[in-house]
Amino acid sequence: MSSIFAISLATAAIGAVVILIARFRLNPFIVLFTVSILLALIAGMPADKVVGSFEAGAGHVLGHVGTVIALGTMLGKMLAESGGADRIALTISNVAGRRRVDWAMMLIGLLIGLPVFFEVGFVLLIPLAFVLAERTDTPLLRVALPMGAALSVTHALIPPHPAALLAVSAYHANIGRTILLGIVIGTPIAIIAGPLFGRFASARVIPVGVNPLAKQFVSSKPPTSLPGFGITVFTILSPVMLMLIGSVADRITTPHSGPSTVLHFIGNTDIALLLATILSFYVLGQARGFSRETILRFTNECLGPTALIMLLIGAGGGFGRVLVDSGVSKSITDAALGAHMPLLILAWMLAAIVRIACGSATVAMATASGIVAPILASSTGVSPELMVLVTGAGSVAFGPMNDAGFWQIKEYLGLTVPQTIKTWSALETLIAVCGLVFCLIASIFVH
Incomplete structure (x- = not known):
């Protein structure tokens, strides 16, 4: 050809x-x-x-991404219904100010995106973007695009992200120098493609119609009683921490040993998200007064739009x-x-x-x-x-x-x-x- x-x-x-x-x-x-x-x-x-x-192509992609979206959506639903997303959004808007929530989402995306693939970081953070946009009366694109840009930059440029580590190995590059250069070059790129382009794009592209996913992640009125900031952040970060542990398993244990196998297992993307979702059922569900039947209804109804x-x-x-x-x-x-x-x-x-x-x-x-x-x-x-x-x-x-x-x-x-x-x-x-x-x-x- x-x-x-x-x-x-x-x-x-x-x-x-x-x-x-x-x-x-x-x-x-x-x-x-x-x-x-x-x-x-x-x-x-x-x-x-x-x-x-x-x-074969469809099955290969869905074998990984389908599980990530399902578990991430359930976790996001628990964040939304418990008021956890509102708690984080309120804290961010108070610290960063309503005019700079896009910059805050870029920084969060850079941190969350380091150990996880784009799809995982996205499903973890998109409920927060929905709530933050609603509560601060900011266009959704202005909040979500900087987050997406940061996740994409870390995916491409900054080890220890798995994708970048593949190229480090192939080119026999020094990982320390790569990380340093990745931060120096990646940070201005994230700023240009994130908050700067996000403000430009959100002023010119206006989504039309009702977004069913936004409706399920954002309640019309914020819950009157919100969970603590610490436990909410811990729940969101728990899969990220597990994946980080999995990525360094061979450095802190003997490779191929029992402990190494266990750490690799719990650091697997799907297992880490599963454990975080189960954790959310308790700390953002039962501990907040939701019955098992209510939690089951939340997890069932949130999957329809996906x-x-x-x-x-x-x-x-x-x-x-x-x-x-x-x-x-x-x-x-x-x-x-x-x-x-x-x-x-x-x-x-x-x-x-x-x-x-x-x-x-x-x-x-x-x-x-x-x-x-x-x-x-x-x-x-x-x-x-x-x-x-x-x-x-x-x-x-x-x-x-x-x-x-x-x-x-x-x-x-x-x-x-x-x-x-x-x-x-x-x-x-x-x-x-x-x-x-x-x-x-x-x-x-x-x-």
Whole structure:
């Protein structure tokens, strides 16, 4: 398959998805499924493998993200119903002031996002964003976009996030220097793509209609009796702390020993969220006077609005898998490798291409660093630490529709597909481009 044909086919497929959903108001799941099938057939993929490829991609994504969304939504519901989200929102607005809640959410996102994947950080913090926006009379986008930008920056640029650690290992970079450079370069990027872009976007993009997710996380009147700030924050941070423990298990115990296995187990994303959710049933449920029947009703009713999100995330994963299995993404990657460009730009471009192809920033980072690492090993004058950062920047480029985050943002914030492209896709691209530019500037001084 020629690179020109592959690029044209991928562009046409993405354009068709946008037009069919936005212009003709067709069901997004049906559109993604249909376009994926047509793309595979046009690319020459055997007809008997097309549906299996889509199903494999959808299942792979939902196997992880579906569990995260379900548990995170239950935890968020308990925060909302108990008044815990109101307690944190009140504290934040008192400390930061109503005019700076977006800056506060960016800082919270940077801290929460360090050990967890984007989807996990998002479901933990989005109830807080809903309540904070409502109680301070601030546009939801102005609060939520800085939070999302911070989570995305930590995902891409700052170890010990799992995605960044993959590239650190591939490039044999010094983790201390990478963390330092990641903070120096990542912080201004988070500010530009977060509060600054968030204020610009929220003034121009106005969600329309009633957001069912906002309704379930925000009560019309704040509860009269609120839980303590300390226990509420502990409940939110408990999965983050468990994941941090899991990430350092081999450093504080003997690898592959019994204690190490236990710590890795409780530090698993799904287990950590499960334990935090069960904890919330007591400290934000029974301890607040809710009966078991009431807690069961909360956890059942909150899952209804997430059904469409899960379907769309699965369809996006299927779309990405078809791009890979059909050979479209490989043809585009081969074209980039043949362009003979500087290593920093090559790593960024390859990560961006894989990002468009499969949707996952983690996969994009791992794939691009695996391709470029052997080239870096035989080169001189290029900082391995900057290679980590520039690969991470490229891995979040474009915020494509086959990324779970795209549909999470769209559905949770009540946006249309064009509005999501104008806000989230633009924000992700801003992070990627700023990351490339800042790394190129830093390469003048860092070797």
